[in-house]
Amino acid sequence: MMATLLFLALFLLGLLLALRPLLGPKEPFPEPPRREELLKELEVLKGEVEALSGEEKRLALARMVELERLLEGYRPPAPRARSPWPAVLLLGGVALLGVGLWRYTLPRLPGETTVTARQEARELKALAEKAQRTGAVEDLLAWGRRAYALKAFDQAAEAYLGVLKKDPRNLEALRRVGILLFLGGRLEEARLFLEIAQHADPKAAEGWLFLGNLYFQEGRMEEAIRAWERYLEAGGEARERVEALIAMARAQAQGGKDGQAVYQARCAACHGLQGEGGVGPRLKGNPLLKSPEAVREIVLRGRGAMPAVPLSEEELKALLKFLGTL
Ligand code: HEC
Known part of the structure; x- marks a missing residue:
C-alpha cells in the first residue's frame, strides 16, 4: 500500500517536471524591484521617520540604509533574451504595409504634407501678428493675400476688412471681400462689392470670374456671359474652364428661357x-x-x-x- 502511494507520488512529480516547459515559461527568479519603487519607498520613509521614535524609528532608519545601498548598487534588470523572429516578421509586415499605402495612396512622401501645412500655418501666424501689431495697410494686405492663397478664408476676410477700415477705396480689398462674401453665399452684398471693384478696376481678372459665377447663380445668363468674356479679355488664367462655362451659360440661356x-x-x-x-x-x-x-x-x-x-x-x-x- 505504502509502496503504491510512493510510486504514484513519484510518478506525478515526474509528470509535473516533464510537463513544466509546456506550462509556459515561468520566471525562475522574481524580478528585482524596480528603481522607481525603491526611490518611492525611500521618499515615504524619509517623510515619516521624523515622526517615529524608539524601535520603530530604528527599524525605519535601518530600512532606509538598506534602500540607499540597494539603490547605489542598482543595476537595471538585464533584458530577457527573446527570439528575434516575431519582431522581425512584425516589422517586415508593417514596412510592407507602409510602402504599399505610400505607393498607392500618397503621391508624395509621407509626412511631407503635414510638414508644409505646419510651415504655412507658422508663416501665416507671423503675418497675422505683424499686421495686428502695426495695423499698417501693407501688412494687412500681405496677411490677407497669404491667407487667401492658403484658403484660410476667415483670416483673409478679417485682414481685408481691416484694410477697408483704413482705406475704404482699396480695390484689391473691395474685390476680395466681394469674393469672400460670394463664397459665403451672401450674393446680394457680394454683388455690390464686386460691381464697384470691377467698375473701378476692370483689369482684375479674378473679379470678373467671380462676378460671372455670381450672375450665373442668380440666373442672369447674359450678364454672366459678359462678365466671363471680360475675364478672358483681362487675361485670366483659367481660359479653358471659363470658355466651357460660357458655352454652358449660352446653352442654358437658349434652352432655359421660359x-x-x-x-x-x-x-x-x-x-x-x-x-x-x-x-x-x-x-x-x-x-x-x-x-x-x-x-x-x-x-x-x-x-x-x-x-x-x-x-x-x-x-x-x-x-x-x-x-x-x-
Ligand atoms: C400695355 C398693354 C399690352 C401689353 C403689355 C401687351 N399687349 Fe397685346 N394688345 C394690347 C391691346 C390693347 C391690343 C389690341 C390692339 C388693337 O388691335 O388695337 C393688343 C393686341 C394683341 C394681339 C392681337 C390680338 C387680336 O386678336 O387682334 C396680340 C397677338 C397680342 N396683343 C399679343 C401680345 C403679346 C404676346 C404680348 C407680350 C409680349 C402683348 N400683347 C403685350 C395690349 C397689350
Whole structure:
C-alpha cells in the first residue's frame, strides 16, 4: 500500500517536471524591484521617520540604509533574451504595409504634407501678428493675400476688412471681400462689392470670374456671359474652364428661357395671366396665334393701343412656343 502511494507520488512529480516547459515559461527568479519603487519607498520613509521614535524609528532608519545601498548598487534588470523572429516578421509586415499605402495612396512622401501645412500655418501666424501689431495697410494686405492663397478664408476676410477700415477705396480689398462674401453665399452684398471693384478696376481678372459665377447663380445668363468674356479679355488664367462655362451659360440661356416667364413679365398685365384677356383682347384660342409671323410683328412693332414690346430673339421664340400651348 505504502509502496503504491510512493510510486504514484513519484510518478506525478515526474509528470509535473516533464510537463513544466509546456506550462509556459515561468520566471525562475522574481524580478528585482524596480528603481522607481525603491526611490518611492525611500521618499515615504524619509517623510515619516521624523515622526517615529524608539524601535520603530530604528527599524525605519535601518530600512532606509538598506534602500540607499540597494539603490547605489542598482543595476537595471538585464533584458530577457527573446527570439528575434516575431519582431522581425512584425516589422517586415508593417514596412510592407507602409510602402504599399505610400505607393498607392500618397503621391508624395509621407509626412511631407503635414510638414508644409505646419510651415504655412507658422508663416501665416507671423503675418497675422505683424499686421495686428502695426495695423499698417501693407501688412494687412500681405496677411490677407497669404491667407487667401492658403484658403484660410476667415483670416483673409478679417485682414481685408481691416484694410477697408483704413482705406475704404482699396480695390484689391473691395474685390476680395466681394469674393469672400460670394463664397459665403451672401450674393446680394457680394454683388455690390464686386460691381464697384470691377467698375473701378476692370483689369482684375479674378473679379470678373467671380462676378460671372455670381450672375450665373442668380440666373442672369447674359450678364454672366459678359462678365466671363471680360475675364478672358483681362487675361485670366483659367481660359479653358471659363470658355466651357460660357458655352454652358449660352446653352442654358437658349434652352432655359421660359416662354411662360416671358409672357408673365411682358404680356400678362394686359392680356391676363392665362391669356383670358384684359385691357388687351383675349389671346386664348385666338386664331391669330396660328400665325406666329403675325404675332411677332404685333409684339415687336405694336398695334393700335398696344405698345411695341422689345424682346430678344430667344425670348420671342420661347414666347411663341408658349402661346401655342394656350
Ligand atoms: C400695355 C398693354 C399690352 C401689353 C403689355 C401687351 N399687349 Fe397685346 N394688345 C394690347 C391691346 C390693347 C391690343 C389690341 C390692339 C388693337 O388691335 O388695337 C393688343 C393686341 C394683341 C394681339 C392681337 C390680338 C387680336 O386678336 O387682334 C396680340 C397677338 C397680342 N396683343 C399679343 C401680345 C403679346 C404676346 C404680348 C407680350 C409680349 C402683348 N400683347 C403685350 C395690349 C397689350
